[in-house]
Amino acid sequence: MSYFRITLMRSAIGLPRRSTDVLKALGLKKRMATVFHSVSPSVAGQIMKVKELVHVEECQYRLTKQEVHLERKPDPGYYTEKSCSEQRKELGGQ
Numbered sequence: 001m002s003y004f005r006i007t008l009m010r011s012a013i014g015l016p017r018r019s020t021d022v023l024k025a026l027g028l029k030k031r032m033a034t035v036f037h038s039v040s041p042s043v044a045g046q047i048m049k050v051k052e053l054v055h056v057e058e059c060q061y062r063l064t065k066q067e068v069h070l071e072r073k074p075d076p077g078y079y080t081e082k083s084c085s086e087q088r089k090e091l092g093g094q
Helices: 017-026 041-049 065-072 084-093
Strands: 003-008 034-038 054-059
């Protein structure tokens, strides 16, 4: 079964009530929030009404909240080869 992965990219502040109601119906409340809906014509119609505000991908399965969070987590930019305690043990053993 396929799913739409819908992420709210732009805020709905200042938009007509119709647009904000569609976002509420999709379950999007905050910017950068992600929801999953099964592929159906009704959901596709709702997406088309707010297509300027959302980013949509089609995926094979739903991700959990934890998996979405880990996907967004940036690379730390460094890697630890040894911890301080390991280095002390090596130096103390000599």
